[in-house]
Amino acid sequence: MIAKPADTKTRILDAAEKLFGKSGFDATSLRDITAEADVNLAAVNYHFQSKESLIDSVIARRIEPVNLKRLAMLESAGPNPNLEQILIAFMAPVLNQQDLSGAIELMARIFATPDMFVTRLFKTHFTAIVERFSEAIGKTLPELSRTEILWRLHFTGGAMAHVLARSHLLPQMMPGFPELPDRQTVLARLVTYAAAGFRATEGF
Amino acid sequence: MIAKPADTKTRILDAAEKLFGKSGFDATSLRDITAEADVNLAAVNYHFQSKESLIDSVIARRIEPVNLKRLAMLESAGPNPNLEQILIAFMAPVLNQQDLSGAIELMARIFATPDMFVTRLFKTHFTAIVERFSEAIGKTLPELSRTEILWRLHFTGGAMAHVLARSHLLPQMMPGFPELPDRQTVLARLVTYAAAGFRATEGF
DNA sequence: GTCTATAGGTTGATAGAC
DNA sequence: GTCTATCAACCTATAGAC
Secondary structure (H helix, E strand, O other), rough: OOOOOHHHHHHHHHHHHHHHHHHOOOOOOOOHHHHHHHOOHHHHHHHHHHHHHHHHHHHHHHHHHHHHHHHHHHHHOOOOHHHHHHHHHHHHHHHHHOOOOOHHHHHHHHHHHHHHHHHHHHHHHHHHHHHHHHHHHHHHHHOOHHHHHHHHHHHHHHHHHHHHHHHHHHHHHHHOOOOOOOHHHHHHHHHHHHHOOOOOOOOO | OOOOOOOOOHHHHHHHHHHHHOOOOOOOHHHHHHHHHHHHHHHHHHHHHOHHHHHHHHHHHHHHHHHHHHHHHHHHHOEEEHHHHHHHHHHHHHHOOOOOOHHHHHEEEEEEEEOHHHHHHHHHHHHHHHHHHHHHHHHOOOOOOHHHHHHHHHHHHHHHOOOOOOHHHHHHOOOOOOOOOOHHHHHHHHHHHHHHHOOOOOOO
């Protein structure tokens, strides 16, 4: 492995990702980022024009590969994937991604931030995913209405986002809670829970 | 109904709640708050000492009544509540609260903000609730391990938080998604989903 | 309790030299 | 492309008059 001397633009993206994930978009200043990246302050505006545009770039760089992976996993499960395969394709690329420079914490922020400009990105990047996955689920659960499927996907996304953002404090919140298991175990628990939720009889 | 002339302290709390919910804690300045509340800037520091202490007060004012309501609903379901009753007691007080000055949006922020000082409040206000509800669930689902119950409560809290934070954009995210139903309908959907998730056989 | 005034520091963004 | 220097605006917090 050759240590790549990352160029300025990449260094800024890496530093911004790390700090946005740790402290949020508002609380992270451009000066924090340039200090972390060890580049000049003016370089941010030269390469990204504005802070908001930098946020756009940081988010898109991580989300797009994840979404491609989701679609690829769904494809590779064949023309008639079962519910568990679908849910794993939906969640594994998010939960299992490499946390090189804080990608997981960043993703937790994106899911959890209701601010308008993040919401806009949410729409941009997730609409096609929701469309594709809700269609696949509809094929395995034809008795569910499309509306119900979308709601349950909404619930499932919420559970997944919460796992990203807060799982690390389960042990300290609950006395006697065991060590955090590895990601595969968490994913398995989540898939079991969500699959049962999807299979519930509609209307209660 | 007599229109109460709220005192300065209450006006600040109301304005802060509204703006924290709308824009987040970092993006809301004390000047934003005092302008909204139509009080003097210095009044904030007089009544609350610091911004962080104001945030504490704003959050505690809304969370504590909700948690009392949760415990009361669980009590009133009798000594052996079924799973649905437990889940309704857990979620209804959060989802159905009056959104007078932005309480629901504030609650969404609290659940969704992974910052340390919010996490600390999370522990302060929710540990007892989790303890009580996980115990009640354990009585109805004795075959589940305590660890599994805590994980599934974690997932359920995530789904609920996501409903608070993002449900309003389901219609615009999905072409053909119908109008948002009333809160009771959303709650019923969520309870159906979560109850099935809890009843899943452990270990898959 | 409420106000004005201000201290002391940070912010995003840019102009202009190299 | 990268730097220094700087602007104008904003921030939290406090001192001190009333």
